[in-house]
Amino acid sequence: MxxxxxxxxxxxxxxxxxxxxxxxxxxxxxxxxxxxxxxxxxxxxxxxxxxxxxxxxxxxxSFYDMLNLEPVGRHMLYVCHNLSCTLLGGERLIRHLEARLGIRCGETTPDGQVTLRRMECLGACGAAPVLQLDGVFHEQMTAERADALLERLRSESA
Ligand code: FES
Missing domain, CATH: 1.10.10.1590 (NADH-quinone oxidoreductase subunit E)
Known part of the structure; x- marks a missing residue:
């Protein structure tokens, strides 16, 4: 192994x-x-x-969210749902991503490309709402910017 x-x-x-x-x-x-x-x-x-x-x-x-105990998608998408991010639209962003990807948080898309997870504070509260895609932070996220990230993933894997 x-x-x-x-x-x-x-x-x-x-x-x-x-x-x-x-x-x-x-x-x-x-x-x-x-x-x-x-x-x-x-x-x-x-x-x-x-x-x-x-x-x-x-x-x-099992303590650390970044460590995976089961198979995950090729891309890891974490969205913060702690206080600052939630107040500035983090939950709306999560619901938007769930709808766009056709999965719920914690699940992986059927094509194995994206795993979507909620995350407790990502440590960038001043730039809320925040998501992390494959280890890269994206701050002050909007649904439109999240869509652009997903589109970029799609074009890169095509
Ligand atoms: S509350 Fe979202 S980064 Fe801290």
Whole structure:
């Protein structure tokens, strides 16, 4: 499951920390980047690699919204629904995206292209409403700008 190249990268990463377990989060991100999500097999592999229990690894992996415990779409679209964003149209934006994509928050489009999720504060409250697409922040979002982002994704995957 984990390539030799990735394993060598992990060995170098672990060597930077005083304790192996300290490398857990960066390793989970790297495994997810390679495998797409953190399967039970991936959780078990990371646990064995870092001398942790699978429950230890799972307790961390299930805490962070950015770590996926099930398959997701090619593109991850997070929309903030915390206070500032909701007051400035975040919920309307979520409903708009659900309608445009034909899915509910938490789901992936049938073509496997986009997973839509709600997110607690994305940390850019002064620029609400905010969404994050594949790790890139888009601030002061409107339905029109969100549509343009979706259109760009469609044209890039065509
Ligand atoms: S409330 Fe949306 S970024 Fe903080």
């Amino acid at each position: 984990i390539s030799n190249e990735t394993r060598a990268r992990f060995d170098a990463l672990v060597a930077k920390y005083p304790e192996r377990r300290s490398a857990l989060i960066p390793i989970l991100h790297a495994v997810q980047a390679e495998a797409g999500y953190l399967s039970p097999e991936a959780i078990a592999w990371v646990a064995a690699y870092l001398d942790l229990s699978a429950a230890d690894v799972m307790s961390v992996a």
